[in-house]
Amino acid sequence: MFIVNVVIICLVLLALAVAGQAQQTMPGNSIGAFTTPATPLANQTLIKVAMLIAQNDTDYGLSRKNAALRDSGGAIPMALEQLWADEILPQNVNFSFQWFYGRCNEAIALGKIYQFIRNYGADAIIATPCMDVPPLLGHLAASFNLPMMVWGQSMASELSSSNNATYPSLLNIVPNYRYMAAGIVGLMHYFNWTQFALVIQSDLSAVSGGCNLLARDIDNALSAQSTVSLSYKARIFNIQSSDTATLVSGLQQRARIMLLCFDDITQLRTFALTLYDVGLNTKWHYDITLSALSNRNYYGFYERVVNRTRDWPFYCPESECGSVTNGSTYSILLYDAIYNYGMALNESFKQFGVRPEIYRNGSLLARNNRKPFMGLTGFVTVETDQNTRVFVMSNRKSDAQGNSLQVLMQLAWVNGQMNVTMRNGSSQMWASRAGIIPPAVPVCGFDGKGCTVSVFDMYKGYFVTGIVLFVLLIGGSIFIIVYLIRQVADRLKLGQSVEPEHFEAVTVFFSDIVQFAALSSQMRPLQVVNLMNELYTTLDAIIDEHDAYKVESIGDGYLCVSGLPKRNGNLHGKECADMALEFMKALSDFRILDLPNERIRLRIGLHSGPCVAGVVGLAMPRYCLFGDTVNTASRMESSSSPNKIHISKATHTLLNANFDGYIMESRGEVIIKGKGVMETFWLLGHAENGALPPNNAQHDRQPATKADDDGGEEEMKQSMELGTDTCG
Structure with a gap:
């Protein structure tokens, strides 16, 4: 069997396990008045914000850090302070918060948000950073026409709807899996890859985890066209299981373009070593990253967000927050969601003044949710006709020393259309492969029997060219590419x-x-x-x-x-x-x-x-x-x-x-x-x-x-x- 021209597109989804969990009410500010505003003013306008969030990371059913109050909540006052400092929000516009601790349970979430709206007069909603809950809360927010912000793993395609018809009051700066899937299929089209394999790894408890949702949207994207198809699809739960050998054998026999979607990056590393052992290895020279422009450092943000959670408005006690030293990677999405909300308020206030019927008008704020800004997650732009952040996929290449990046191509998904821009030519992208783009199906077939000996000799160098790896790192909806000195x-x-x-x-x-x-x-x-x-x-x-x-x-x-x-x-x-x-x-x-x-x-x-x-x-x-x-x-x-x-x-x-x-x-x-x-x-x-x-x-x-x-x-x-x- 010949090992030829393998391209692996690898997705790491640090996803939340959000469904099918028993609800448990946590101690905390689950009942009572809104918190005291940051700076009480005699003539202030007070906007009441209701929020659902986990008390700690284990509430999501996973041991790794996710999006709990203690490691993310401080992003909210930090964003508000920046909005006031930038003079986007008037100084006399203030905020108070009501929050409820709980896991990602749809029924409980709907009940609590309804209670916040009816009993406490909430003016805006911050949805829980789960997969399944925000689409349901979006309908409730729309029925009261209250603005709702989403963050974290709220990447479900349902939140992106044409002409804002389904969620007219949604303020959404989180990219979604539908555009991600369309971008992947578009990439296949661009390089004339007519088939590829999809391997999904997900936790047993993650019924609707990130990889499962992405796989669903990839199926939908493939159904909408007839050129690209799946040659192999498999789901694994434990890399150590005996099924892994069978899976790898299937990949060898049926695919050269591979898309790996893993909820657990540790499992991905183990699987990558397995591919290496059987010859499907890579030099890790190429990366594809979902990113606004590039990776960012957040100037001590992750440390500071924890400290701010201990202050207004959450006053997280030492018993809950004392052991936390760094914020969640999702916290920068929460920061950008609040900053985006403040910009929408600013546009609305400039048009109609600071009045309750304005800051409670979710559909108005959603229509004014269009001004681009440079956030912590990169350049943020929301599409004109949809509640969706403009989606950009970049392909970057390390230089010979491995200590810098060069943008080779970009795919931008704007208003339902994909635009491809080649920065340094396809030959640069495939320079390590003698400028040859690997085919989805080897010239002589997967078993090498489709060619005569003379044809094989003619293309021998073509068959044994080195292997390329595309890595799509999706870490908590924050798309960063990691590059280090050699x-x-x-x-x-x-x-x-x-x-x-x-x-x-x-x-x-x-x-x-x-x-x-x-x-x-x-x-x-x-x-x-x-x-x-x-x-x-x-x-x-x-x-x-x-x-x-x-x-x-x-x-x-x-x-x-x-x-x-x-x-x-x-x-x-x-x-x-x-x-x-x-x-x-x-x-x-x-x-x-x-x-x-x-x-x-x-x-x-x-x-x-x-x-x-x-x-x-x-x-x-x-x-x-x-x-x-x-x-x-x-x-x-x-x-x-x-x-x-x-x-x-x-x-x-x-x-x-x-x-x-x-x-x-x-x-x-x-x-x-x-x-x-x-x-x-x-x-x-x-x-x-x-x-x-x-x-x-x-x-x-x-x-x-x-x-x-x-x-x-x-x-x-x-x-x-x-x-x-x-x-x-």
Whole structure:
């Protein structure tokens, strides 16, 4: 039997087991008045929000972290504070909350929400982050025309309906499985793959877990066309069972394009090793990720969300929250759901004023739920005619060193149509396979008997080409692609931990696009994606020329570091300084094709000092930097001005003492949030290349104001209390 041309598309769904569980009422705020608002005001407007949520992770029937109050609830006040700081919500508009602890039981959920509405006068609803419950609650919310927000694993296709007819009061920023399935089938069409295999792993208790729902929608998507079909479909519950060998044998005999959907990432790893043992292995060179643009670090968000749960409005006691140190991965979806709700309120208030009949009008808020924004989960845009977030699937490739990403192609699903954009050509995507796209059915058949010997000899290299892996990582509806430097990745591939390491001297680089929200609001979602890809390609090429490591792309910004994991003496300051100057120079020539009269402007911040670096986790590893150096560098960027490179005194001293030619000028003493008064400097250029253009060299002695950025909208990280760690 010949092992030929295998493409594996792998989906990891960290799904909730949400159905068929006995309901148990938990202690907590299940009965009683709404909580006291954050800031009581004499003439305030008070909006009452009702919420269903689990008390702890085990309420969902799984041991892994999910979306409980203690590890997610703090996202709500954090989002509200940002809405007030961004002047999206008036200061006299306040909120109080009523919540009920319980598992994902449809009957109990409907009863409690009805009680909240009738007895307590709820003005808005936050649905439980389960699979089955939100569609039912959506009907109840629609009957009272109250706005309802969804988050977490609320990815059921039922929540996406044409013309908002089924759920007219739904505010939904969670992608759904229907579009995901359509994107997968569209990918098959694009590469002329006429058949593929589907393998599903799910918990016995997860009757309607993520993989089962996705499989249902894949069946529906396949039924709607006649070109692509399933050649093999199997469901497994335990990788250690004897059925696994039979399953793998079936894959070998009937499929070369494989779609793996696993609820448990540990089981996926075991299954991947099984595929390796039989020759269906991969070099892990290719990834497909569902992402707005890229992975993000959340500036200590996961730690801060736990701390905020202990404060208003939940006041989670130490007995419940004391053992929790990091927030759920779902918490950033809850943050974006609340922020999106606040933007819908803002649009409605501007049209009709702040009145109960406005903020209780769910259908009005749903119609005003269309303004794009950069959230913690990426760029958020809701389709014009549907309660669905615009769906984008990106295919990215690691470079030869394994420490950067290049976007090769994108599939954007907008208003029922799929748009495919090739960024670097199909030949780049299949470069490791001599530019050949593997067929769904081998030229000589699965058993190799369909060709004569001469034909086999002719295509021998074609048959034994290396295997490619597409990985679709869906972690709690938060779509992130994990990429690590080569020496770190090699240890993780072996299942080994990576010990944290202290670095005495590094330079941390932060950059951010000024007025990105205002700029992106002038373009269609696909145009925004194309713009960011062009920009990332330009800037990534600059990073590759320097001894620097891109820890992450932060939506519309970058975080880079030099001096780790390979120490380079004092060169880290020079590498980041040169990189910053080249960023500015490159953007002076950069043009936005869809907005020829607009220009990209950056704020850049640098700081030098010690830090600790290490990998957190094995299942979803994150390469993290710890220490005040990261925080200070972020403050340098956030307190900079458009088209300026803002550096700390430590970086200034490092450059002055060790390198000649840098043009720097003191900004004077500036009040830096969280740091106090600091003397900082502008980096204006280098003697060999001259100063930056005049619009870059202009400088002031005051921190950037709101007017410098999105029409009064500060970056999210500016008003957050930033943590002192960051991960990629």
